[in-house]
Amino acid sequence: RRGRDLVLAAICGGGLALVSYTVMTTAPGPSIADWFLANAYSEGGGTNTVNVILVDFRAFDTYGEITVLAIVALTVFALLRRFRPASESTGLPEQQKLQDAADHRADDRQPGDTLGNYLLIPSVIMQWMFPAIILLSAYLFFRGHDLPGGGFSAGVTLAIAFLLQYLAANVRWIEDRLRILPTRWIGIGLLIATATGAGAFLFGAPFLTAHAQYLDLPLIGKVPAATALLFDLGVYAVVVGATVLMLIALAHQSLRHSRSRDKEDS
Incomplete structure (x- = not known):
């Protein structure tokens, strides 16, 4: 039996090694990637081939x-909106119970003071990072057609900015100060993307056909302008809205946990 297993292992291992060697030593044939690399700038008006593919050559896939x-x-929002946590998962963590008990025994502290003070400095830092991350998101968006960036990465970056604010404070504190309205972000983003694609019909071109040219602006010079930027703006808005909507749906579970604990205490 061992001899049989040895023969089978040798055949399988040798066969895979032969296949790997053949793949690595065989010259690759013509690929569509070569066409994308050669025509990204002339046909799409950008040097970031990946982003040009996403918002121009394969824009319908991105749509x-x-x-x-x-x-x-x-x-996700609809499912979590009606979700109620199980009763066994609504209690406080054991570490928090121990810390609250220690705070209660101290004369100069109330339960929860230690946790609040422990997160004070990280919370302030994350709040200070909010405008900086917004600026970074805008930078990634506007440079995405020629350099690494674009609507997807910029949208995720802005969503992280909102996520940090939820981590820095509680849900009620954030939503009393920020009206994010992620469903509107999603709707406006899809509307912009659809309108940009349908705008090509006015010029007798197929849906989502993009156009790129250079505009000669006073005091600035030639500035690249592409209709794909508008489509990328729609992508940006949808990514921000969808990501933040799912994060908010998850964050609101903490409110349901606290309500469940309040009902149990009463």
Whole structure:
């Protein structure tokens, strides 16, 4: 039996090694990637080939992706909106119970003071980071057609800025000060992307056909301008709205936990 296993292992291992060697030593044939690299600037008006593919050459695929992302976000929100945590999961963690008990025994502290003071400095730092991350998001968006960036990465960056604010403070504190309205972000983003694609019909071109040229602005010089930037703006808005909507749906579970504990205490 061992001899049989040894023969089978040798055959499988040798076969895979032969396949790997053949793949690595065979010259690759013509690929569509070469066409994308050669025509990204002349046909799409940008040097960031990946972003040009996303918002120009394969824009219809991207349009489908952001539509699916919007549907997923709304589905997650709808499911979690009616979700109620199990009773055994609503209690405080054991570490928090011990710390609250220690705070209660101290004459100069109230339960929860230690935790609040412990997170004070990180909370302030995360709040200070908010405008800086917004600026970084805008920078990634506007440079995405020529350098690494674009609507997807910029949208995720802005969503992280909102996420940090939820981590820095509680849900009620944030939503009393910020009106994010992620469903409007999603709707406006899909509307911008659809309108940009449909605008090509006015010029007798297929849906989502992009146009790029250089504008000669006074005191600035030639500035690249592409209709794909408007489509990328729609992608940006959908990514921000969908990501933040799912994060908010998860964050609101903490409110349900606290309500469940209040009912148990009463």
